[in-house]
Amino acid sequence: MNWKFCVAFLLVVIIIVPTFGEIGWCGNIWPLDEADITAGEDLEVYFQIWKEGVTDSSASAPGEDLSATLYYRVSGGLHWNTITMEYNVDVGNNDEYMGVIPSSGLSPRMSIEVYCEAYDSTDGTTCQGNDQEGNPATEDDPLVYQIISPTSMDVMVYFSVDMNGVDSLVEPVSVVGTFTGWDDSPVACEDTDSDGIYECSVLIPEGSPKHQEYKYIMGSTPYIWEEIANRSFQVNDTGDGEQYLPTDYWNNRTTRPISVVFRVDMSGQIVTDPYIAGNQPPLHWGWDDGWTEHDRIYDDGTHCDETAEDSIYTTIIEFPTGTYREVEYKFTTDGTDNEPLPPFQNHRFTLTQDEDTLWLPVVTFGVLEDKVKSVPLPQDIIIVDSSPNPFNDATEIKVVIYQQLKTPATLTVYNLDGKLIRKLSDELKEPGTYNFIWNGEDNQNNPVPSGTYIYRLKSGDYTLSGKMTLLK
Known part of the structure; x- marks a missing residue:
């Protein structure tokens, strides 16, 4: 046997058959957690996978040896139903898969739990990720979808999109x-x-799905499309037949510079080189491409730090016009990627334009903000609506209770940062129609700024909420 030939052949095999690591990331599940799903229609669920050198090797074929499975069950059930997901399309360097839950398993007033799992047959590893807003989507913490009836009336929906800065x-x-x-x-x-x-309106006819998705386009064929995930809203068919959506931004990008104050409590940590990292410039992932002094966070009474040496590190960062409004970020105590957050998850917030400077709540190093999954009240027990919306001076929040509640309901108003603005009632229980006027003031009777606010009605484990926009 020619041993030189064998050795050369083996060397060639090693060179031309590379090996790749395990799955690097999975997630971006759609629909989002707590989405309302219309009964009578098949439910399409989308899921993305990334593996270096595999999913980015072809723009029209799935990565070799990868597969995905969709799991679903009635909320609280013991057994999961499984559906093999099919390769759908490449999204950047990710492979997107799609699975369909048949309409026969979706009945009004029920809820289902859902998660997706990627599988790599080369090493037997799996990956469970999150939805497009970062909400966990795992077997232990699945997404929850509410199954609802189609719209019961015609509803005129009003859209607006801010094109300044385009x-x-x-x-x-x-x-x-x-x-x-x-x-x-x-x-x-x-x-x-x-x-x-730019403003326009669309009539959503009776019998339509309550969950609707949309985008904005420019020009005529060929259209210029927004380069973002689909927007969505739920049709409100419990009011006067009109629904005003909050103003959108083209490609979900800011139209002016906005300064943001970041704060993190590092109590109990050994802090040597504290920095902030993130996905939207000027933030960047400094442990990958190097830190600058602009990335440093401070506990010395400067850079918007309110109290020196209290272990709350702070910095202020200006995001320029055209910044994508959904921002993810992390902190480090020593310059490495050492904040112990769950896999594939970061702190996150939305750049709002209500004020020139946005103060974020203090977060705790290594702890994600709690996201309490609310369970909507059944629609045959209670409904809530606000009108007019948007409003200038005051809006009326109407609550209709059809059956006596076991636990008295509280009606409150919050801002988009989750801060309690006003408590309107804490003793709703008996059947009837209740009307509450909110005049745009907080609990101290101070006027609040223009912006979008959330009304929330909570009774025990059940929650109903909606948005209303104050314009001054």
Whole structure:
């Protein structure tokens, strides 16, 4: 036997058959946690996987040796149903898979639990991730979907999108979505008062799915599409037949600079080189590409730090016009990626434009903000709505209770940071119709700024909430 030939052949095999590591990431499940799903329709669930050198090797085929499974069950059930997910499309360097839960298993007023799992047959490893907003989606902490009936009436939905800051604006600006067959019948929006905000309306007819998805487009065919995930909303068919959605931003990007104050409690930690890292410039992942003094956080009474040497480290960072509004970030005590957060999860917030400077709540190093999964009250027991919405001086929040509640319900108003603004009632229990006026003031009778607020009705484990917009 020619041993030189064998050795050479083995060397060639080693060179041309590379090995890759385990699955690097999975997640971006859609629909989001706590989504309302319309009964009578199949439910499509989407899931993405990334593995270096595998999912990014082809733009039209699934990564070799990877597969995905969709798990679902009635909430609180003992056994999971499984569906093999099919490769759908490449999304950047990720492979996207899709699985379909049949409508026969989705009945009104029930809820289901869902998670997805990626599998790599080369080493037997698996991965369970999160949804597109970072909510956990695992066997131990699954997503929860509420199954609801179709709309019971015609509802006119009003859209608005802020196009200020768009470099190359092309008219018409239109909205498309599940209610238009996407680009089959775009609905043109108009900027009637020349403020850069385009407005339009769409009639959602009775019998439609309450869950609707949409995007904005510019121009005529070929259209210029927003390069973001689909937006969504739930049709409110419990009011007067009109629904105003909060103003959107083209590609979900800011239209002016916004400063943000970050604060982290590092009590009990050994702190040598404290920095902040993140996904939106000027934040970056410094343990990968190097730190700068702009990334440092302080506990010396400077850089918006309120009290020196109290273990709460602070910095202020200005995000420029055009920043993607969904920001993820982490901290480090020593310059390494050492904040012990769950896999594939970071702190996160949305860049709002209500104020020039946004003060984020203090977070604890290594602890994600608690996300309490609320269970909506059955629609045959209670409904809540606010009108007018948006409003200037005051809005009326209407609560209708059809059956006596076991636990008295509280009605409160919060801002988007989760701060309690106003308690309107804490003793709703008996059947009847209740009307509450909120005049845009907090519990100390101080006027609050313009912006979007959340009303929340809570009774025991059940919660109903909605958004209302104050315009001054």
